[in-house]
Amino acid sequence: MPLLTLLRHGTPTDLPPLLIVHGLFGSARNWGAIAKRMSDSREVIAVDMRNHANSFWDGDHSYAAMAADLAAVIAAEGHPMDVLGHSMGGKAAMVLALTRPAQVQRLVVADIAPVAYPHSQNHLIAAMRGLDLSGVDSRSEADRRLSASVQDPGVRAFLLQSLDLKATPPRWRLNLDTLERHMDQTTGWIDDSALTPFDKPALFLTGALSDYVKPTDRAHIRALFPQAKMAKIPGAGHWLHAEKPREFEAALRVFLGPPAA
Structure with a gap:
């Protein structure tokens, strides 16, 4: 490993x-x-x-x-x-x-x-996975779009630190599938x-x-x-x-x- x-x-x-x-x-x-x-x-x-x-x-x-x-x-x-x-x-x-x-x-x-x-953070994974990244070229635009599913601006700012805007297309630097599958273990x-x-x-x-x-x-x-x-x-x-x-x-x-x- x-x-x-x-x-x-x-x-x-x-x-x-x-x-x-x-x-x-x-x-x-x-x-x-x-x-x-x-x-x-x-x-x-x-x-x-x-x-x-x-x-x-x-x-x-x-x-x-x-x-x-x-x-x-x-x-x-x-x-x-x-x-x-x-x-x-x-x-x-x-x-x-x-x-x-x-x-x-x-x-x-x-x-x-x-x-x-008892809580889960899978709702945030769903929000990240559901974010339309087409044509996103700024963090402010990503924040605007993410605000539709994540209301807290502090949480959005934290999540968006893991968004790679330099990638083509932009991508999350998080293994969302594995993190979602293991959420019960993590919490x-x-x-x-x-x-x-x-x-x-x-x-x-x-x-x-x-x-x-x-x-x-x-x-x-x-x-x-x-x-x-x-x-x-x-x-x-x-x-x-x-x-x-x-x-x-x-x-x-x-x-x-x-x-x-």
């Missing part, structure tokens, strides 16, 4: 490199601002997950496969890393930490819990009953306006991640890193900064 496509920022330092793992329909580029700012003190590597952006397409989109992809990236780098994952990427990062703990120094999980969710969770807890530092960072991590999820989080710390970013929803980037960055620096002398 090929390695995931990487975007590198900064150079190696005494601090562990930071591996950033995006969420469903996202890409490494979505994390460019955070990655560049965090790279002032360490190397930062953001990945395109399988079936997304510039990484390979595959019929398997399970969390076991995604965690194996991340493990291969870390193995190729030759040393353990700090790992930050958001939403789907947060679940993949949790599975990595639980199944290959030697590869993860510290874990940051952004606005997701190790639980199954679901693994059987973690036999896994050994990840007994290293972990931060579960949530948006105060998001309902993705509920108070009832905390017991299970602490069972799997005994050293877990919980923090909320005021005024942020599910896309907390995009909505409150400075506050998100500050929380990362507190947790991932140099260890006390």
